[in-house]
Amino acid sequence: MRGISTAPFRLHALxxxxxxxxxxxxxxxxxSRSNAIVVGLMVVTFMAAVAIPFPGHGDADQEEVx
Amino acid sequence: xxxxxxxxxxxxxxxxxxxxxxxxxxxLPESQPSYVASWIYVFGALTMAALGIIxxxxxxxxxxxxxxxHHSSTGHFxxxxxxxxxxxxxxxxxxxxxxxxxxxxxxxxRVLTWASGVVTFVISIATAFTGYLSQTNYDSQWIATQAxxxxxxxGGGALFNVLNFGxxxxxxxxxxxxxxxxxxxxxxxxxxxxxxxxxxxxxxDGAK
Ligand code: HEM
Numbered sequence: 001m002r003g004i005s006t007a008p009f010r011l012h013a014l015x016x017x018x019x020x021x022x023x024x025x026x027x028x029x030x031x032s033r034s035n036a037i038v039v040g041l042m043v044v045t046f047m048a049a050v051a052i053p054f055p056g057h058g059d060a061d062q063e064e065v066x
Numbered sequence: 067x068x069x070x071x072x073x074x075x076x077x078x079x080x081x082x083x084x085x086x087x088x089x090x091x092x093x094l095p096e097s098q099p100s101y102v103a104s105w106i107y108v109f110g111a112l113t114m115a116a117l118g119i120i121x122x123x124x125x126x127x128x129x130x131x132x133x134x135x136h137h138s139s140t141g142h143f144x145x146x147x148x149x150x151x152x153x154x155x156x157x158x159x160x161x162x163x164x165x166x167x168x169x170x171x172x173x174x175x176r177v178l179t180w181a182s183g184v185v186t187f188v189i190s191i192a193t194a195f196t197g198y199l200s201q202t203n204y205d206s207q208w209i210a211t212q213a214x215x216x217x218x219x220x221g222g223g224a225l226f227n228v229l230n231f232g233x234x235x236x237x238x239x240x241x242x243x244x245x246x247x248x249x250x251x252x253x254x255x256x257x258x259x260x261x262x263x264x265x266x267x268x269x270x271d272g273a274k
Contacts, residue, residue, distance in 0.1 A: 038157070046161045049105035056103075 087259055095258075101265050109162035110257075114250065116155035121243065123148040128239055132202045152194055159187065171263045179256040186249040189242060196238035199228060210234075 022033040031039075126144050127135055135141035163183065166172075172180035198209050210228045217223045227233055 042157050042161055045157075046106075046164050049109065049161065049165070052105055054103040054105055 088255065092261075093255075093258055098262060099264070101268070102262050106161075106165040107262075109158050109165060110254075113155060113158040113162055114254075116151045116158055117246070117250065119151040120148060120155060121247075123151065124239065124243070136203070152197070156190070156194070159190070163187070169263065169265065173263055174260070176256070176260050176263055179253060179260065182249055182253040182256060186246060186253060189245045189249065193238060193242040193246060196234045196242060199231070199234040200238045202231075 024031050024033055024036055123144050127148060130141060130144075135145040166180065166183070195213075199206050199213075210231075213228045214223060217226060217228055226237075
């Protein structure tokens, strides 16, 4: 097929996004569910980055310089 | 002052002060203290990697133009690469920021490193905002007409008119990325100049 492709529009999104956003509400705090999921994933990534040892440097007491 | 004929020459003075601030072994070190071997120290570099992809895909979008990025599969792909590297850029930057916050990385004369990070963050938000205005679709029209009221409420609307597509595009592809680029270079040079901040345990009671 030449010219303008419609393929990108025929693909389905991984998650059905064709509805109004759902909002979470705690008192004054209001955040969309999608944004809350992203913030949650970032917090998990942060905690993993602090907790998981860096490869090749398992011994935390080592005072050596790389 | 030395007795060389170049003693008052500004290029010589600049070179000498640059060499003092960043001797080659400080600028491009071969090793780092052992406490740097942690995943949290990778997030500054990840932010730079995402920025690199943003700039590279942005160049392609600028070369090919809106008709291409709206109507061809390759254009969609590059446009999506541009957007998703921005999402990763911000996520990496904020995780980097959390890391530096909890280790109070502004200690020991490093306040300019932190401050240059803060300014980069703010300018990055402005860059992303003008990017949404540069999409040339209904989404960008909607964002512009909503944002104009907010910007007008600050009194800045006359200078920074979000309904002026040409102005927003110029800010997005020249002024703001240039600002982010210069600040990132400055930020990383400051890290090299000061050296990585030692953990609390290393500074509290002397050597250990
Ligand atoms: C475009 C965004 C940014 C880039 C590309 C970037 C890049 C980097 C890199 C490569 C490092 C050294 C490696 C590391 O520790 O991760 C670093 C260190 C640092 N960054 Fe950033 N950064 C950015 C934004 C920020 C922000 C928003 C803040 C805080 C508000 C920040 C605060 C710091 C501090 C305080 C250090 C020095 C840590 C030390 O001396 O030990 N940065 N940055």
